[in-house]
Amino acid sequence: MTKNKILTTKNVRLYYGQKEALHGINLSFPEVGITALIGPSGSGKSTYLRSINRLHDLDPNVKVTGEFLYKGKNIYADNTDLVQLRTNIGMVFQQPSPFPFSIFENVAFGLKLNNKIKKDEIDERVEEALKQAAIWDDVKDRLDQNALGLSGGQQQRIIIARSLATRPDILLLDEPTSALDPISGRSVEDSLIELGKNYSIIIVTHNMQQAKRIADTTAFFMDGNLIEVDDTKNIFLYPKERETEDFVTGRFG
Amino acid sequence: MEQNELFKQLTKKSVASKKDIFGKYLSLSALILIGITVVAILFFVISRGLTTFTLDKINPFRFLFGTDWQPNNVDKNNNPLVGALPMIFGSFVITLLSALVAAPFAIGTAIFMTEVSNQRGAKIMQSVIELLVGIPSVVYGFIGLTVIVPFVRNTFGGSGFGILSGIIVLFVMILPTITSMSIDALNNVPKIYRESAYSIGATPWQTIYKVVLRSAIPGILTAIVFGLSRAFGEALAVQMVVGNSPVIPQNALSPAATLTSVLTQGIGNTTEGSLQNDVLWSLAMILLLMSLVFNLIIRKIGKKGEMKNNV
Structure with a gap:
């Protein structure tokens, strides 16, 4: 079973100062496919997601313990190269946040950090990433324009392309459509469904319909605990735990 | 009769709205005062500054690009040295x-x-x-x-x-x-x-x-x-x-x-x-x-x- 898992986390605990916010999460993710993390606000799902590419390192008050085995290697080992890690595990945030640069520069950003890549290859990989994010046709004629001139949904797909350009294995998304209107949100979802065929995608979402529509597997978080994880269909139709049932049927949350 | 009373009540300005108007005029008058000051300074400096060229008949070009600054002296053509x-x-x-x-x-x-x-x-x-x-x-x-x-x-x-x-x-x-x-x-x-x-x-x-x-x-x-x-x-x-x-x-x-x-x-x-x-x-x-x-x-x-x- 662990063979085709790309990432396995064991007994993940996270502390804000003295306060424990995650109480021992055991969860693993397949090499391809979409895993949705759902749960009420403050359940720890975003916190958990951000720990996967060590974004909590930016905050000196946060301490993370437990094992994160990415292809068998512990992410939190002292000798982990954060640059390489974050190249392999990309992250997309809730707020569409292109840099105030051109579309091309945004997508090429991660590639240009590593100055070994030749210009031709950068061009190629920008195109590849934009096609994967299903935004190429929208922007191919205006790559030199400022990315802030695009619509919210387009911006978010540019961000996804920006993460894909470095060819990651895992893509983390923190409520990527909650700041978008429904139509833009759908366009991002469609891109994600396509990407789920080739990448391991982990998405935090408040929108249960979205989890139903796009996720293969769904994990339900509450109060810093992982309550239940199963095929998305089972979570919504045949939940095993009482809390999960209450949540997915809308009795709270 | 009752309607009349209501009408009176509605048309009479309340204390709060009177204060509101007072505040508005107070800040407006401050704004006008500052506006007048700025305009006055601009007018004063520019009108005095232009006197050199109008009354004293100094060539503006010579003023801006002349390199000799001795306002008390004149050159041999009797032009003041004000570069x-x-x-x-x-x-x-x-x-x-x-x-x-x-x-x-x-x-x-x-x-x-x-x-x-x-x-x-x-x-x-x-x-x-x-x-x-x-x-x-x-x-x-x-x-x-x-x-x-x-x-x-x-x-x-x-x-x-x-x-x-x-x-x-x-x-x-x-x-x-x-x-x-x-x-x-x-x-x-x-x-x-x-x-x-x-x-x-x-x-x-x-x-x-x-x-x-x-x-x-x-x-x-x-x-x-x-x-x-x-x-x-x-x-x-x-x-x-x-x-x-x-x-x-x-x-x-x-x-x-x-x-x-x-x-x-x-x-x-x-x-x-x-x-x-x-x-x-x-x-x-x-x-x-x-x-x-x-x-x-x-x-x-x-x-x-x-x-x-x-x-």
Whole structure:
């Protein structure tokens, strides 16, 4: 079973100062496919997601313990190269946040950090990433324009392309459509469904319909605990735990 | 009957709305007062400044580009020697060079305070900068006179009074201005830009210079122009160290004069209505117009930055 898992986390605990916010999460993710993390606000799902590419390192008050085995290697080992890690595990945030640069520069950003890549290859990989994010046709004629001139949904797909350009294995998304209107949100979802065929995608979402529509597997978080994880269909139709049932049927949350 | 009462009640102004109107007129009158003051200053300086060219019949071209400044003397064609170019040149050279030197230090300090140091370090630096802003310019001039001038004299030769000393003093004076405004500019860069850059694999330093600095360019440029404008208008400290010799400087050590230094020196020593007094007003007019230009530049950059950063 662990063979085709790309990432396995064991007994993940996270502390804000003295306060424990995650109480021992055991969860693993397949090499391809979409895993949705759902749960009420403050359940720890975003916190958990951000720990996967060590974004909590930016905050000196946060301490993370437990094992994160990415292809068998512990992410939190002292000798982990954060640059390489974050190249392999990309992250997309809730707020569409292109840099105030051109579309091309945004997508090429991660590639240009590593100055070994030749210009031709950068061009190629920008195109590849934009096609994967299903935004190429929208922007191919205006790559030199400022990315802030695009619509919210387009911006978010540019961000996804920006993460894909470095060819990651895992893509983390923190409520990527909650700041978008429904139509833009759908366009991002469609891109994600396509990407789920080739990448391991982990998405935090408040929108249960979205989890139903796009996720293969769904994990339900509450109060810093992982309550239940199963095929998305089972979570919504045949939940095993009482809390999960209450949540997915809308009795709270 | 009852309806009438209700009508009365509704049409009578309540105390709250009376206070509202009073407040409105109070702030409006403050605005008008300031407006009148600004217009009056502009009118006064410009009308007096133009007297040189209308009443005294000085050729504006010769005034702006002449290099001989001896308002008490005339040349052999009986034209007064009032070429203002040495001061205009001096003002621009000293201002631009001091801002050019100060900008990298200011930006470096700002980056340290916003991106690198911990909160305690930043707080200490913040109070240091606020202290520097608060020091009166005469104190800066005095330190320049007693420390910088001898230092320049002993290190590079010459009298010590001159362009270089002026640049050093102004550099220290505008450093805090540019720094604190650059800090604001950097702090205005959304946190999400930093997180995004990190999450793509940028190192902290790459994040700073490829994303944060670049996004803050409009704000930092505004800071530099503010510094320029402060340096351009500074009079006292410059006058104390610059040598006050209204000639085009030959090198960085030669004594020079600026628009402001000539003004502060001369305005008390001339009779009102005389040519010598009128030309000083013309210098003041140039200063005023330059300040307006600086303000316009700041507005323009600010607008551009707004358009770029409206996330």
